[in-house]
Amino acid sequence: MDRSHFPPIEDYAFLSDCETTALIAPDGAVEWLCLPRMDSPSVFGAVLDRDAGRFRIGPAGIDVPSARRYIPGTLVVETSWWTPGGWLVVTDALLMGPWHHEDERSRTHPRAPTDYDAAHVLLRVLHCMNGQVQVDMDCTPAFDYGRLSPCWSYTGDGYHDAVAEPEGTGPRLQLTTDLNIGFEGPTATARTLLKEGQRRFVALSWSKHAPPTTLRAARRRLRWTCHHWQHWLDRGRFPDHPWRSHLQRSALTLKGLSFAPSGAMVAAATTSLPETPGGERNWDYRYTWIRDTAKTLWALNALGLDWEANDFFRFVADVAEAENGDLQLMYGVDGERALDESSLDHLSGYEGARPVRVGNAAYKQRQHDVWGSIVRAIDLHTGPHHRVNDRLWRIVQTQVERALGHWREPDQGIWEVRSGPQHFTFSKVACWVAADAGARIAAVRGEDQLADRWRTAAEEIRADVLANAVDERGVFTQHYDTKALDASVLLIPLLAFLPSSDERVRNTVNAIAEELTEDEMVLRYRVDETEDGLSGEEGTFTICSFWLVSALVEIGELARAKTLCSKLLSSASSLGLYAEEIDPHSGRHLGNFPQAFTHLALINAVTAVVSAERALASDRALPCSPHRD
The missing domain is CATH 1.50.10.10 (Glycosyltransferase)
Structure with a gap:
């Protein structure tokens, strides 16, 4: 992969939880995410400098997807890749949900879209549709617009839970997944062979709200997020027209x-x-x-x-x-008056x-x-x-x-x-x-x-x-x-x-x-x-x-x-x-x-x-x- 290449601006997918936003490149890399707010310093900023942080999940050695779409009525995006061995679909969302804790037993849908809040989780669900696909994950945060490198450490259950903290002040990231994680300097990595019908999940979270800890919980919370956007859109009035x-x-x-x-x-x-x-x-x-x-x-x-x-x-x-x-x-x-302008001279720019x-x-x-x-x-x-x-x-x-x-x-x-x-x-x-x-x-x-x-x-x-x-x-x-x-x-x-x-x-x-x-x-x-x-x-x-x-x-x-x-x-x-x-x-x-x-x-x-x-x-x-x- 040519890391110096920037995707066309229009090729990015846009995610939001109405507190922060993310842009995802066609190759499956999160290249823009500011935390904890949309106007905060970036954690992934590769859209402005290829060394300013990115988080890719996709098939090994293949960058160009076969198809991308939003799940209808949502801000949840699906990216599909064909490989010589099989088909892979990655579904990405900034989670919304009516709870801020893991609830395996919940089956109740919320009463109204206002019951949903940002869960402070970027969820990525992988699904091998047929055949088998070798999947790579590389998560390289670069805090404060790329100025601070992460310090990774394991926490919780062995290889499956890790945290990244900047060498200084900034948000603490937690990576929760059913993949086996390893560390290569500033990068959390994983590689796995997915076979037909198999799924995996990766959740990146940044607050006290608990991320999903099982594939079952991840899929359910993804459905809740889709329901949130579809319920919200249902409230609108849209003409019966081709546009x-x-x-x-x-x-x-x-x-x-x-x-x-x-x-x-x-x-x-x-x-x-x-x-x-x-x-x-x-x-x-x-x-x-x-x-x-x-x-x-x-x-x-x-x-x-x-x-x-x-x-x-x-x-x-x-x-x-x-x-x-x-x-x-x-x-x-939040109504702030002082928006003083400065230049980030360490970034190369898009x-x-x-x-x-x-x-x-x-x-x-x-x-x-x-x-x-x-x-x-x-x-x-x-x-x-x-x-x-x-x-x-x-x-x-x-x-x-x-x-x-x-x-x-x-x-x-x-x-x-x-x-x-x-x-x-x-x-x-x-x-x-x-x-x-x-x-x-x-x-x-x-x-x-x-x-x-x-x-x-x-x-x-x-x-x-x-x-x-x-x-x-x-x-x-x-x-x-x-x-x-x-x-x-x-x-x-x-x-x-x-x-x-x-x-x-x-x-x-x-x-x-x-x-x-x-x-x-x-x-x-x-x-x-x-x-x-x-x-x-x-x-x-x-x-x-x-x-x-x-x-x-x-x-x-x-x-x-x-x-x-x-x-x-x-x-x-x-x-x-x-x-x-x-x-x-x-x-x-x-x-x-x-x-x-x-x-x-x-x-x-x-x-x-x-x-x-x-x-x-x-x-x-x-x-x-x-x-x-």
Whole structure:
């Protein structure tokens, strides 16, 4: 095996227990696992450096699997290998369960998905389907992003139970298995010949919760984990449509990117997977972005996942209340404010892309879209009646007044440019959103004077944008001092800043479709036209391509929207996942993985297309009438 080779980003499988996440390479190696939380230092980090820890189980000498799939409706992945001697299937899961102890007698299924918690166990079950297969296991932790080596020792029952502790502080790992374990330096190893019908298990655990200690218990807890995900998915509302499976996989991915103890949702499971191959556009996305609050709530509610929507809303509301209006653009998964950025210079980076960053200095930037996102989220959360309690009303007042106090100032914008601030068009539109949604909420509360003042302010912001951000073609530009295009203005019709029938909206959507695309897929902006403080090119931003789908639906271009949506859905990984970007020429995925933003936009786009198709079919089904055109 060539250890220097990195698998394509899209070839990783994604696991989660809603406290941490894991990525598994096609050869059966766990190459990303941070403990105990998804934003903690990695224990297996080979996705960022081939010597930063990995945990492989697979047939000896064979890396390329014959097939991989998620067990339907779950975040449990099966990898199958054909060997000259037989077939091997390895099933991987981060266990969920209603207990935190071994219970051989339990046969009772839980009452509801909320009875399940993370078990803090990575379980790997091996099954020889026919013939016989020589299986290797190599578990090499590398604590603290590869900086600390493990010290292995036996514990419990001879060869079958071992612990790894770092040479310093860090999590203690326990390896429990029915394989015979040996140690080769930092690696726990095992080799066995499996014959037809035989199974083995390996459980890696990291807390006081007991791992399964027998194959029988391991298989049962694997079933419970599958049941958990399937029960959870059953609560959702998914249309009877050929694209239903894409919505379900996106829903499961978003759930997997949520941090159950707080309700937060991270932007992605990883840090520093490059947006530009070999380049410097490498960021830590294991945090919650406030600007995505409204999009997240809309997507979760659209699919009937109201528990998750409520949990996420409470997290954001708690942050907004604690900050008293001085919102950052992002927070840690437990509401942490300080996300100081540093480089891990000892890591080579994915395919040599450096620096490898942890933390994200963009948290210190000023971005004006956070206020509009919070107020719109409260507006969406309260439903059509727009009634808010006193606590939420205080948040609305604070956020609207912040927006009105700062909307005339420049900021770093939605893309967090690391160059100078500008009067970004979308930032102004987001301030309009705060005033517009706030006025609706104020009117319902009987705050008529405030509602009138905010309505007037909203119209002032809209007039300013229309006077300064529309070029001579009637197209919205990136900011007030440029003619460059920017995909963020595709959100203008989606936020009802202007009606979709407005000629400027149509002009903008068409201009972006024609001028800001590569092979029909949308760039966020052209780097040769935008000074963003960084070097190198980018791929197409998949979230922006899905925004174009939604915008095309809004302007009545359903056929074009459906064609583009089909192309985007076909660009998913073999497991239905998306990174942040797609190289339009090679189809390779780029950036952190899997990307919550992309899956949120997918839900919006697919739902828009399906709803438009149904509306069109309903219109066609109506009887002819002399009063109809």
